[in-house]
Amino acid sequence: MSDVVPLAPDLAAYLTSRISVQVGACDDDGFTSVVRALGARVSGDQCRVTILMGRSQAEPVLAMLRANGKIAVVFSHPVSHRTVQLKGRDAALEAATPADEATLGPYAVAMAGHLAAYDVPEAVARALVSCAPGDLIAVSFTPSEAYGQTPGPGAGQRLTPPANPS
Amino acid sequence: MSRLFTVDDVRNCLEGIIPAGLATCGADGMPNITYVSQLIYVDPDHVALSFQFFNKTRENILVNPHATVLMVDHLTVERFRMRLRYLRTETSGPLFERMKAKLAGIAAHDGMTGVFRLLGADVYRVLDIEPVPGRQLPPVALGPALLPALRRSTDALSACRSLETLFDTLAACLDRHFGIEHQMLFLADAEAGKLVLVGSQGYPVVGAGAEIPFGAGVIGIAAREGVPIRIMFAAAEYAYSRAIRDKASADGLMDHLETAIPLPGLAEPASQMAIPVFGCTGLLAVLYVESGQDCRFGYDLEDALVALAAQFGLALQAHRAHAAAEEEEEARASQPPNGTPAATAPAGPPLRVRHYPRDHSIFLGDDYLIKGVAGAILWLLLQDTTRAGRGEFSNRALRLDPRLHLPDLGDNLEARLILLQRRLVDRAAPLAIEKTGRGRFRLRLDRSVELREEADGSA
The missing domain is CATH 2.30.110.10 (Electron Transport, Fmn-binding Protein; Chain A)
Structure with a gap:
């Protein structure tokens, strides 16, 4: 496993800028699952990233994370397409905090704003990132790998620590 | 499973x-x-x-x-x-x-x-x-119910008794039953590797006679690959005006392609769909629909139009077979259609009509009209009407006419006549092709004409 390197401040800011997030996991037989997340936060020391998601939607992903902790998370700004993937090997499930719950509203507003650029109705965008009360769960991990995935020939290049977004 | x-x-x-x-x-x-x-x-x-x-x-x-x-x-x-x-x-x-x-x-x-x-x-x-699981929204109907639209349309196609009615009915059904405002129908000329526009709806002019090479834009790719092509958003590289120009010059086709007749069409289509039409002999035509709105044509509409195009293709082939059978019958009855004399030419200054034999291009006055097979046919009709005083033509006689030894005439004669007829209407020309009976027609002249055969290379 790579040494723990704090995320560069601008990368941390980007990850938490209320953009589109999806989470991938796999089991030891090489089968995968995926879920859309509902936002992210970064720890004060910038070493740990926490992803929020709806438990009922994430169930197969959570089962894989519980089993092996291996996680891949892709962050993409829907308009600029700036995209970064983080990976970690120590993902752990946590209860979402009231502060996490409070981020859902602003997150939905931001996503509706991004998707409006594609004429996606606000009701569609809000439904896409909605979460029933009490269904929110958090998954935290230490990023050990970061890749720039902005579409184009350079996509997939590893971001060398201290990680910077492509 | x-x-x-x-x-x-x-x-x-x-x-x-x-x-x-x-x-x-x-x-x-x-x-x-x-x-x-x-x-x-x-x-x-x-x-x-x-x-x-x-x-x-x-x-x-x-x-x-x-x-x-x-x-x-x-x-x-x-x-x-x-x-x-x-x-x-x-x-x-x-x-x-x-x-x-x-x-x-x-x-x-x-x-x-x-x-x-x-x-x-x-x-x-x-x-x-x-x-x-997760929050959902109720389904939204984006257009007319497709199965009833398909049924009404296939019923209407089955009732058609002529090729021209078949073309018109397809267009009317797409408009009325499927709510498609902008559409074109192209006939395939596989030998020449191109498509010829025979009808359109939703544009200021029909554009009959306009051509697209196989492989150019969504329409040409649908023809070349024999597969429906559907685009949900405006894509500049598939805008046919540009695609056709690029493709034709890349293939060195500019000389053989009808480029003087502009394609009708939206300047910036957002949704586009081209559906190949097959008969038992292969590709017969391509149907093209477009819209200024994004995401107008979904998978279900594609399915419905593929089914409709299949019905249309069979009908097209049946009409051609029927026309051929009628010509046989006419041959047996052996009644030459030359009996009716041409109507007297109207008074007034004559319209000069020029013909360039190299590519059979025809000019009415200074205005380009058409070239290729349709041009050759029109020239023959003009000659026989004015010089031989012939008042009526039959498809069969035309097909057998030694002056029209054109390789790809075959099954397409009736469709070519429809195309020519529509091109004359598009140009508001003072001459028209009018049906006089099954497999028979005449050339109506609203102005006297002066025919001039031009030397090649001077066009």
């Missing part, structure tokens, strides 16, 4: 409007996740994903073929997880072309024109589709 859902049930999720997430697993046992700009329907058990760059996803599926996609219906927000197994990559052919066209639309929509370049269509078997 029994499954709750097939790809047929989740096709709206494949449009790429809300990008899907794709998870794979690498040789190191680590997951990888990426956004996928498009998934394409192959059949109820297969989908294809675009391969644009050699990336981690590609590296992974070559080692471990299992992948999972999370996809969302952009209207109802229904979500599905689809488990896939990678099978193969196609780098040319119908699926590749369908994907390339769709990708161009998505790239344009996302402001990524020139970034997406399709290297291959990765075909996956669908192992399982699982609904994902």
